[in-house]
Amino acid sequence: MSQANIIGVGMTRFGKYPESHLADIAWPAVKSALADAGIEPGAIQAAYCGSALGGMMVGQSILARIGMTGIPITNVENACSSSSTALQQAVMAVRAGKYDTVLVIGAEKLTALGGGTLPLNEDDWEASQGMVMPALYAMRAMRYMHDYGLTREQLALVSVKNRANGAKNPDAQMQKPVTVEEVLASRPVADPFTLLQCCPTGDGAAAIIVASDKAAKKYAGKHPIRVLASDLTSGRFTPGFRDMTSPEITVRGSAEAYEEAGVGPQDINLAEVHDAFSIAELIYYEAFGFCARGEAGAFLESGASAINGKVAVNPSGGLLAKGHPVGATGAAQVVEVVRQLRGECGARQVPDAKVGLTHATGGGLAGFDHGACSIHILAR
């Protein structure tokens, strides 16, 4: 059994590309990842493509553009975890010895859908009752404020930190820093959230080359990044009491991932977590054990989650600033962590980054209880 290594990454800057085909948004990310790894397209043995809303045969249409055909191509859909689930399949295949070189793609074009919140499955009873994502996360936020005394200013500070990080990331959709005052003065969406506390919609793509030890030795021009853990889980059905301020799926997934990696929260230098709304990042500090329950607001205010802090959270800008083209997000998180672990991030570089974590979750009940959650732990 080989380890799985990441030997190349690339992405298309998140933004709005309403005039482009999804395949044309995505193929440059693939070319960029191939070039980054120093591997020729013909040496890739299989591909997994994650997209939540891209329609039929997304991976095949992307790869046909650049002549990468004749290999096994599998499209994976797991809502916000689509491309991190695709990565999980690739990691499994490489570890199993099935393939030595696997391409992972995340691609999404939300501008194809027009505006508004995402269409959900006809079976999503809660969404059909008005419990769309902003409303669901807002309820979590209200409860957290009630239980732990979190202030609106602390909540806004998540956006301030992540927009500041995004301003240093050329691949981020939002490039302008904002102040607490600007965040709180932006238009209301679902109390306590204002617009700047909600991730933007957009388009984008990211690509990753996963390789066995043998292939990593052959191709990796740059230092290969080891995959220490690759975890996927789904929520548990919990009728009756739900702990609204603790995401059961992520708490369980993080325990599984730490165990697989043989590391703990104290070992994590940076984390790209699923900050679809401001409250989410705070709740994930606690779910991953970066701080104790109820202390996330103070942890953030202390600078512990800043780029130079104890654990840099969302140095890329996160979903709030880098953007959130749903199926592309998980792969883009991995792109950022790989670049950080290689020390390539310039003004937003996390000092001496050795171990990083990615976390993409979603699909139902605001990514808390139902849905899918995928966590990866990577090390240089």
Added chain:
Amino acid sequence: MSQANIIGVGMTRFGKYPESHLADIAWPAVKSALADAGIEPGAIQAAYCGSALGGMMVGQSILARIGMTGIPITNVENACSSSSTALQQAVMAVRAGKYDTVLVIGAEKLTALGGGTLPLNEDDWEASQGMVMPALYAMRAMRYMHDYGLTREQLALVSVKNRANGAKNPDAQMQKPVTVEEVLASRPVADPFTLLQCCPTGDGAAAIIVASDKAAKKYAGKHPIRVLASDLTSGRFTPGFRDMTSPEITVRGSAEAYEEAGVGPQDINLAEVHDAFSIAELIYYEAFGFCARGEAGAFLESGASAINGKVAVNPSGGLLAKGHPVGATGAAQVVEVVRQLRGECGARQVPDAKVGLTHATGGGLAGFDHGACSIHILAR
């Protein structure tokens, strides 16, 4: 490394269920497969769900209905090969030792889309020019008739055979046998096809339990069926000359699958192949090596592909009679082959069936050149 075994199968009869949620069409198939294997839901370690057009989080919504939550659930989309690609992932995971018990689901509700031909990706230039599936297959048929002298009566005979088989299959959508005269007199769709030479649209689901040797020993009340080969490939981009009467993707995939299984065409007792239109089945006889190029019409007329023939092709009724709810088709083919290999098929039982093959292909250019093709070879 363990072998992968199929220890349980179940399906929801293909048909039209416009009033039902997709999840409610699918969960009975899952319960049926679990009962067939004699395994409790809590013993399933992971699930893969194939659906081409089911939307976001299909697998999670199906399994939430029956309390199967908290496990890794991955949704897979590969057009007509969606659920056979899901099976391929499950087989890989079991062979790798990642899981001992994996559930595979195929589910589709085409009545949710209204009528007509399937919506294709915005990138499908050929479909946007009018080259929808019936037209593409019709061109193949015309060319085959020109090159090899296939008659309209021979072409119609595919439907006659498969409708006769379907009439003996309680899970088939079309239960009425038809004559050559009725086939030829049905309304024209795309010359040379009449309506009865085109698979119907419909809804349905199928489920499969894949197990390691260890788990198969523990659970399989009935004889476990071994997976000898599990192949997935994509088409090669072929500008310029295309051999219209030979499906490159299936020719290549069948060679890969035979090699993996260590068997050849002469060893196959039954095959469920992708007869979306009458011509397709004939072309696949040749692609799988059941007969030589140009001889498919005579092969069919001789009875060689009948239930009591040399190799029983589509004893379930195939797509033409059992139906073709796109993402469910691959898994349903496996359900049929497993039941045949166990000797459970009553009036349509293939005598002394030892080795069977399934073949689901599609997604572009009528499943010939582009798209995805998934082939499984199973043995008792």
